[in-house]
Amino acid sequence: MTASMELQDVHKSIGNKQIIKGLNFSIKRGEVFGFLGPNGAGKTTTIRMMVGLMKITSGDIKINGLSIKHNFKEAIQHVGAIVENPEMYPFMSGWNNLKHYARMIPGITDERIKEVIRLVGLEKAIHEKVGKYSLGMRQRMGIAQALLHKPSILILDEPTNGLDPAGIREIRTYIRNLAEQEQVSVIVSSHLLSEIELMCDRIGIIKNGELITVEEVQDTNTENDHVTVKLDVDDNEKVKSILQDQLELEAKIVQDRVVANLPKRIVPQLVRKLVEEDIAIYEVAVERSRLEDKFFELIGENTIA
Amino acid sequence: MLNFISLLKNEQMKLYSRFATWSMYIILAVILFAGALIVFVFDNIDEQTYNDNWKEQLAQENEELLEVNEEVEYFGFDSEIAINEYHIENDVKPLPYDAWQFTLENAGLSMIISLFTIIVAAGIISNEYRWGTIKLLLIRPISRTKILFSKFVSVLLFSITMLAFLFIISLVIGAIFFGINGWNPSLVQMGTDGVEEVSIFAEIFTQYGLNMVNLVMMATFAFMISTLFRSSAMAIGLAIFLMFTGNSIIGFVAEYDWAKYILFANTNLNQYFGSGSPVMDGMTLGFSITVLVVYFVLFLLVSWFTFTKRDIAGN
Ligand SMILES: Nc1ncnc2c1ncn2[C@@H]1O[C@H](COP(=O)(O)OP(=O)(O)OP(=O)(O)O)[C@@H](O)[C@H]1O
Ligand SMILES: [Mg+2]
Numbered sequence: 001m002t003a004s005m006e007l008q009d010v011h012k013s014i015g016n017k018q019i020i021k022g023l024n025f026s027i028k029r030g031e032v033f034g035f036l037g038p039n040g041a042g043k044t045t046t047i048r049m050m051v052g053l054m055k056i057t058s059g060d061i062k063i064n065g066l067s068i069k070h071n072f073k074e075a076i077q078h079v080g081a082i083v084e085n086p087e088m089y090p091f092m093s094g095w096n097n098l099k100h101y102a103r104m105i106p107g108i109t110d111e112r113i114k115e116v117i118r119l120v121g122l123e124k125a126i127h128e129k130v131g132k133y134s135l136g137m138r139q140r141m142g143i144a145q146a147l148l149h150k151p152s153i154l155i156l157d158e159p160t161n162g163l164d165p166a167g168i169r170e171i172r173t174y175i176r177n178l179a180e181q182e183q184v185s186v187i188v189s190s191h192l193l194s195e196i197e198l199m200c201d202r203i204g205i206i207k208n209g210e211l212i213t214v215e216e217v218q219d220t221n222t223e224n225d226h227v228t229v230k231l232d233v234d235d236n237e238k239v240k241s242i243l244q245d246q247l248e249l250e251a252k253i254v255q256d257r258v259v260a261n262l263p264k265r266i267v268p269q270l271v272r273k274l275v276e277e278d279i280a281i282y283e284v285a286v287e288r289s290r291l292e293d294k295f296f297e298l299i300g301e302n303t304i305a
Numbered sequence: 306m307l308n309f310i311s312l313l314k315n316e317q318m319k320l321y322s323r324f325a326t327w328s329m330y331i332i333l334a335v336i337l338f339a340g341a342l343i344v345f346v347f348d349n350i351d352e353q354t355y356n357d358n359w360k361e362q363l364a365q366e367n368e369e370l371l372e373v374n375e376e377v378e379y380f381g382f383d384s385e386i387a388i389n390e391y392h393i394e395n396d397v398k399p400l401p402y403d404a405w406q407f408t409l410e411n412a413g414l415s416m417i418i419s420l421f422t423i424i425v426a427a428g429i430i431s432n433e434y435r436w437g438t439i440k441l442l443l444i445r446p447i448s449r450t451k452i453l454f455s456k457f458v459s460v461l462l463f464s465i466t467m468l469a470f471l472f473i474i475s476l477v478i479g480a481i482f483f484g485i486n487g488w489n490p491s492l493v494q495m496g497t498d499g500v501e502e503v504s505i506f507a508e509i510f511t512q513y514g515l516n517m518v519n520l521v522m523m524a525t526f527a528f529m530i531s532t533l534f535r536s537s538a539m540a541i542g543l544a545i546f547l548m549f550t551g552n553s554i555i556g557f558v559a560e561y562d563w564a565k566y567i568l569f570a571n572t573n574l575n576q577y578f579g580s581g582s583p584v585m586d587g588m589t590l591g592f593s594i595t596v597l598v599v600y601f602v603l604f605l606l607v608s609w610f611t612f613t614k615r616d617i618a619g620n
Contacts, residue, residue, distance in 0.1 A: 014616075014618070048616075048617065048618070051444045052443070052444065053440060053443060053444065053616070053617040054616040054617065054618060055616055072446075072448075073446040073447070073448065074446070076444060076445065076446050077446045079444065081444055083440045083441075083444070084437075084440070085437060086441075087436055087437030087438050087440070087441070088438065088441075089319060089322070089436065089438060090436070091322050091323050092318070092319070092322045096318060096322065099318075100315050100318065100319070101441065101445070103311040103312070103314060103315055104311065104312070104315070104442075104445040104446075104447055105445060105446060106308070145441060
C-alpha cells in the first residue's frame with residue numbers, strides 16, 4: 001500500500017537561505033502525525049510545499065502516490081488543509097464562505113455542507129458574518145472547509161492556536177475520530193508537545209529545517225515504562241531516604257521537590273509507603289519522560305534562525 | 306466550463322457581499338440624478354423647443370451664430386450652423402431634449418465607471434493576499450491560470466454590469482425629467498463626411514463601446530499592477546494617475562515618432578470616428594487596434610506569469 005503522504009528529500013531555499021534541508025518521512029493511512037518544532041523551525045514552510053502553495057526547490061512530495069509537483073490537481077483533490085490561521089472572508093456569512101469553497105470542487109452538495117457544519121458544531125452561527133466569529137469559531141470554520149470534500153489527508157497547521165483547553169480537547173476528539181473511523185491521515189503541526197501528544201500516533205520533531213527524530217507516542221499505560229515522579233511533601237530529606245533505603249530507588253532533591261525515576265507500576269506502592277510513614281503529600285506529579293525531555297532539549301538550545 | 310462558471314459565481318458573490326461595491330452604484334445613481342436636476346433647472350429646456358415655425362426659428366438662430374462667428378473671427382459654430390441647415394433642407398424637425406440625448410451625454414460618465422472598475426480590478430487579487438484567503442483559494446483542484454482568468458473575467462463582468470446600469474438609470478431618470486421621443490429617434494450630427502442623420506440608439510451604443518476600450522485597458526493595467534505588487538493602493542494610484550495624465554504625456558512627446566506606440570495615444574478610438582482626427586499623423590484605426598491588442602496581451606501575460614509562478618509565502 002502506498003503511503004498517504006511521502007516526503008522525498010525535500011529541500012527549500014528562499015534566496016540564498018536554506019530553510020528546509022532534506023526532509024524524508026512518510027505518513028500512513030489513518031495515522032495522526034504530529035509535526036513538532038519550535039518557532040521558525042520550518043513547519044509552515046513544509047506544509048506550504050505539501051499543498052502546492054510553495055514550490056519545492058528539490059525533492060518531491062507524493063500524495064497517495066501522486067506528485068504534488070507534477071500532478072497538482074489530482075494530488076490536491078485528496079487533501080484538506082488549514083495553513084496558519086484559518087482566514088475567511090469576514091464580510092460573508094459562514095454559510096457563504098463554505099459555499100464558496102464547495103463550488104470549487106465538483107460534487108459537494110448543500111447536504112454535505114450542512115453535515116460538516118453539524119460536525120464542527122456551528123449550526124447556530126452559520127448565517128452570521130464570519131467577521132463576528134470568535135477565534136475558536138474561525139478554527140472550526142477552518143476545519144469545516146478542509147473537510148468538505150471528504151479528503152483522505154487532512155493537514156492542520158497549528159489548529160490549537162488560540163484555543164482554550166476545552167476547544168483543544170474538542171479538536172482532539174474530532175481528529176481521533178476521523179483517523180480511527182474514517183481512516184483519514186492527519187498531519188498536525190504545533191510548537192507545544194502538550195497540545196498534540198494526546199492526539200498523535202507518531203511525532204516528528206523538526207528544527208532548523210531538519211527532521212531530528214520521529215517517535216512513536218507510547219501508550220502511557222505500559223506499566224514497565226519508566227516515568228519521572230516529582231513529589232511535593234512536607235519532609236524532603238525523610239522521603240528521599242525512604243526512597244533510597246526502603247525502595248532502593250535513586251532520588252534527588254530538585255527545586256524543593258523529591259525527584260525519582262521509576263517504573264510506572266511502582267508508583268502506587270510508593271504512595272502507600274509514604275502514607276504509612278505518615279508523610280503529608282501535597283502533590284505527586286508523574287511525567288512521561290522521553291519525548292518531553294527530547295523536546296525540551298531541543299527547545300532549550302533553539303535559536304530562531 | 307461548469308467549473309469556470311462556479312468560479313465566476315464565487316467572484317461575483319465576494320464582490321457584491323461588500324458595501325463598497327454597492328456604494329459605487331449608489332454614487333453613480335446620485336451623479337446621474339444630480340446631472341438631470343441641473344440640466345432641468347438651469348438649461349431652460351422649454352425655451353429651446355421648437356414650435357410650428359421651427360424652420361424660421363432655426364434660420365434666425367443661424368444668423369445669430371454667423372454674427373458671433375464673424376465677430377470673433379473664429380468659426381467654432383460652423384458645425385451647429387451646418388446641422389441647422391440640414392434640418393431645414395431635409396425637413397427634419399429638431400427633437401426636444403429627451404431621455405435618449407441625456408443617455409448619450411452620459412456616455413462621458415463611463416470615466417467614473419473606469420475609475421470604479423480600476424478599483425475593483427486592483428483589489429480582486431491583492432485583497433485575497435491581504436485577507437489571507439489566497440492560501441485557501443489555491444489549494445483546490447483548480448489551476449492558478451483558471452483562477453486568475455476567472456478573476457479577470459469577473460472584472461469585465463462588473464464593468465459591463467455597471468455600464469448597463471448607467472444606461473438604464475440614465476434612460477429612466479432622463480424619461481422622468483425630460484420625457485422620451487419614441488423608441489429609436491434619430492439624431493442629426495457632424496460625421497466624417499459632413500452632416501448625417503443617425504439612429505440615436507446606434508450612436509449611444511458606439512459611444513459606450515468606444516469608452517469601454519479605455520476602461521478595459523486601464524482595468525487590465527490595474528489588474529497587472531495589483532498582481533505584481535499585491536497592493537491595491539499602488540495599482541489604483543498608478544492607473545488613475547496614468548488615466549488622467551496620459552493625454553498630457555502624449556502632448557509632451559507628440560513630436561517624436563515613437564509616441565504613437567504609447568498606450569494613451571491609442572485608447573481614445575473616437576479620434577477615428579465622427580468629427581475626430583487622429584492624435585498623430587499616420588495613425589489608423591487598424592494601427593491603434595493592433596497597439597491596443599499588444600498591450601492587452603502583454604498586461605495579461607505579466608499577470609499570468611507572476612500569479613502562476615509565485616510562491617505563496619507568509620507576509
Ligand atoms: N518568505 C520567506 N522569505 C525568507 N525566509 C522565510 C520566508 N518564509 C519563512 N522564512 C523563514 O523560514 C523559516 C521557517 O519558517 P516557518 O514559518 O516555516 O516556521 P514554523 O515552524 O512554521 O514556525 P512557527 O512555529 O513560528 O509557525 C524561518 O526562519 C523564517 O524566517
Ligand atoms: Mg508556522
